[in-house]
Amino acid sequence: MRKIFKKVVAIAASAAMVTGLAACGSSSAPAAGGGKAIENKDIKIGVSIWSSTDVLGSQCKLILDEAAKALGVQVQYVDQGHVSEKVTASVEQLAAAGCQGIVICNSSDTEMTSAIKTCNDNKVYLAQFFRVISKDNSADIYKAATDSPYFVGAVHENEPENGEKLVNILLEKGDRNIGLIGWEQGDATWLGRWEGYKAGVEKWNKDHPDDQAKLSEPQYAGTTSEGGSKAAEALMSADPKLDALIPAGGGGDPLQGAIAAVERAGKTKDIDIVSTDFLPDLGERLANGSMAGESGGHYCDPLIAFMMVYNAIKGNYTGFEGKFNDVPFPYLYVSSADDYKAYEKYFVDQLPYKDEELVEMSKLDFEGLKNAAAKISIEDAAARAGK
Numbered sequence: 001m002r003k004i005f006k007k008v009v010a011i012a013a014s015a016a017m018v019t020g021l022a023a024c025g026s027s028s029a030p031a032a033g034g035g036k037a038i039e040n041k042d043i044k045i046g047v048s049i050w051s052s053t054d055v056l057g058s059q060c061k062l063i064l065d066e067a068a069k070a071l072g073v074q075v076q077y078v079d080q081g082h083v084s085e086k087v088t089a090s091v092e093q094l095a096a097a098g099c100q101g102i103v104i105c106n107s108s109d110t111e112m113t114s115a116i117k118t119c120n121d122n123k124v125y126l127a128q129f130f131r132v133i134s135k136d137n138s139a140d141i142y143k144a145a146t147d148s149p150y151f152v153g154a155v156h157e158n159e160p161e162n163g164e165k166l167v168n169i170l171l172e173k174g175d176r177n178i179g180l181i182g183w184e185q186g187d188a189t190w191l192g193r194w195e196g197y198k199a200g201v202e203k204w205n206k207d208h209p210d211d212q213a214k215l216s217e218p219q220y221a222g223t224t225s226e227g228g229s230k231a232a233e234a235l236m237s238a239d240p241k242l243d244a245l246i247p248a249g250g251g252g253d254p255l256q257g258a259i260a261a262v263e264r265a266g267k268t269k270d271i272d273i274v275s276t277d278f279l280p281d282l283g284e285r286l287a288n289g290s291m292a293g294e295s296g297g298h299y300c301d302p303l304i305a306f307m308m309v310y311n312a313i314k315g316n317y318t319g320f321e322g323k324f325n326d327v328p329f330p331y332l333y334v335s336s337a338d339d340y341k342a343y344e345k346y347f348v349d350q351l352p353y354k355d356e357e358l359v360e361m362s363k364l365d366f367e368g369l370k371n372a373a374a375k376i377s378i379e380d381a382a383a384r385a386g387k
Contacts, residue, residue, distance in 0.1 A: 046094030055252025101309035153325025163196020179235035183250030228257030297332035
């Protein structure tokens with residue numbers, strides 16, 4: 001069976017696209033505040049995403065398209081490349097297109113000031129995916145989100161924990177000279193992962209005074225394969241003893257560029273690589289040694305944000321003003337080809353949710369949806385597939 005994600009990447013349109021998907025089916029519910037019910041066929045949810053065509057972005061699009069089809073709603077995408085001006089403009093564009101709700105993967109917290117204002121002005125519901133506004137570092141923006149009657153919440157991963165787990169894979173393998181590749185300076189997710197990488201190395205060095213590890217300052221790759229390749233080349237050139245690389249993320253393309261650079265240098269067996277965002281050929285790369293481990297499998301994160309916004313539009317979720325709904329989402333970790341096989345079966349060869357399960361998910365109350373997000377795992381997908 002051909003991998004469904006590979007087919008999606010193969011047929012994806014250009015990264016600058018704006019697309020819409022209308023699906024069959026219809027249901028209605030009372031609108032918020034007891035207003036007129038809205039039919040599902042009249043609901044349009046916008047998706048502001050860095051790219052709907054790269055490795056991770058195409059996976060997100062696949063599950064969101066399936067959810068839209070199952071619920072009978074419309075979905076429209078804007079690819080903004082994590083360029084701040086394009087991020088803020090994408091929200092304006094989707095609101096102008098008639099979207100009643102938007103899910104957004106922003107680049108930095110500052111962009112959310114404009115996004116929240118646009119949604120407040122247009123009475124459009126808004127939820128973050130793969131991101132959360134920092135309560136400590138962006139207190140004013142966090143307050144604006146909390147005070148908004150249209151900010152539904154944020155779905156995100158524990159990035160410091162993720163970073164620490166990944167760097168520990170390298171340290172346990174014996175790597176001591178680790179090169180770091182970021183994507184965009186100031187990106188909140190990147191900063192969280194970097195915090196975790198540094199914490200893992202610091203703990204290792206404290207516990208192993210005679211076996212010290214070193215983490216480089218980051219080279220920045222943007223979100224392109226070429227950027228990842230150049231960053232890896234710069235790190236290899238700067239440190240002949242380099243024995244590991246962490247391309248921190250950016251959608252999967254920087255990782256592919258970094259792997260290619262290591263392969264060109266003939267150092268696949270000398271430099272271990274860990275990263276976040278599963279590649280389509282991860283199983284093969286874990287087997288041949290070009291990847292040492294990876295976190296990922298989190299492409300259902302935006303599905304949860306989508307369901308939150310959907311229920312806000314339907315009037316099922318209310319009372320957002322005065323609180324910040326924070327929804328943690330788990331990563332999956334693999335460090336061998338055998339680890340990957342089970343993931344591949346339930347998350348690559350097929351989607352982890354059938355249409356009827358997506359419909360049932362849409363009927364959960366907020367706490368039920370939050371619990372559904374927390375339990376997503378290979379084991380959970382396998383159990384549901386076996387029913």
